[in-house]
Amino acid sequence: MKISGSTALVTGANRGLGRHFARQLLERGAKKVYATARRPELVDLPGVEVLRLDITDPASVRAAASAAHDVTLLVNNAGISTGTNLVTGDLDTIRREMDTHYYGTLHMVRAFAPVLAASGGAILNVLSAMSWFAYDGANAYGAAKAAQWSLTNGIRLELAAQGTLVTGLHLGAADTDMMADYEGEKVDPAEVVRAGLDGIEAGRFEVVVDDWSAHIKASLAADPSLFYTQVPSAS
Template structure:
């Protein structure tokens, strides 16, 4: 899958990592970049084609899939964090996390799978998280939704293999985006995240683990979870 000459669509492209994806796609020679957002007037990057999209609304997704029928690379980046726990948290916020990260990503994959197939296979890139692999008290709804999105990514990879569609998952720790405002730890540059992810697509990677922290978390899955949570 080559970025140069591709037709890409990025969800949540008005800011943060999504904006960096759109920018780097143009720099790498993408023929066209659809930059989507709930409010497309917030997309201010020259050279892209803004589209209105709410990934939790099937009608909105269907309309965008019909308009962007030439897509060869779908980047599912749109996300939300409500900082909600599962037991005492607001169920509406928990559902919003799942509707966005799981069902929203699934909506996009289902709508664009035939588009990608008709255009030669192409690729889907799902932005996941190190929190796909561990839970964090205070944001357990996010962890659960990202874990579901990780499983979804692995599943659709198998289902779309015959039509030649690459499905890549990207895992990262905390990045310097609006979502992480107030976080006091080390933050990744969103541009570095986008760069690593697109490099992964071009090398046909199934999974991109952006930073050392995420690699450490993934490695812990083979061990006793008690040890990981005692140390974290």
């Protein structure tokens, strides 16, 4: 599909990648951009149409789908990172990660699939290199992103008959507020968004933004003990 002339909806558009998505969509000639957030008053980008949306609230999602009935491109970007582990972490917090990344994305897809059916259109899910590996201290996030990756592959098959493209966007750490405390290398969020939108226009199923993410994906074909070297071998 072409970005120019499209009508897009971006979740979590008040900051970070979401704000970059909304801005670049406008720059690429999108006819209309719905910029959504749980607190819409925080959306400060000129030229967008602001909607209140909490992707974890089915009623809020239904209201957004009713208001934005002309969408041809859905960008599922909204996310959280709680720094929670699975064995000892708070269960409500773990559920919040899953409710946001997995069920929240699923709510959006189910609500907007009939809207997209009219145009074919496209869905871009913002995933993570952590869809493919675990990291002690953020395992709730990794589990939720792995589930979201599987969801992305599943809905691609289910929506193929109506002509809707489903693209997964994988990245390592982006230089956004969410990763402010991370001290490693970070990728420019504008570069992430550019790669994702280029991937949509190219009809790609998956976009792997940076070398780190590509390395992680390649490691899946090898024995896990080669990647998780911190875990003592049973032998």
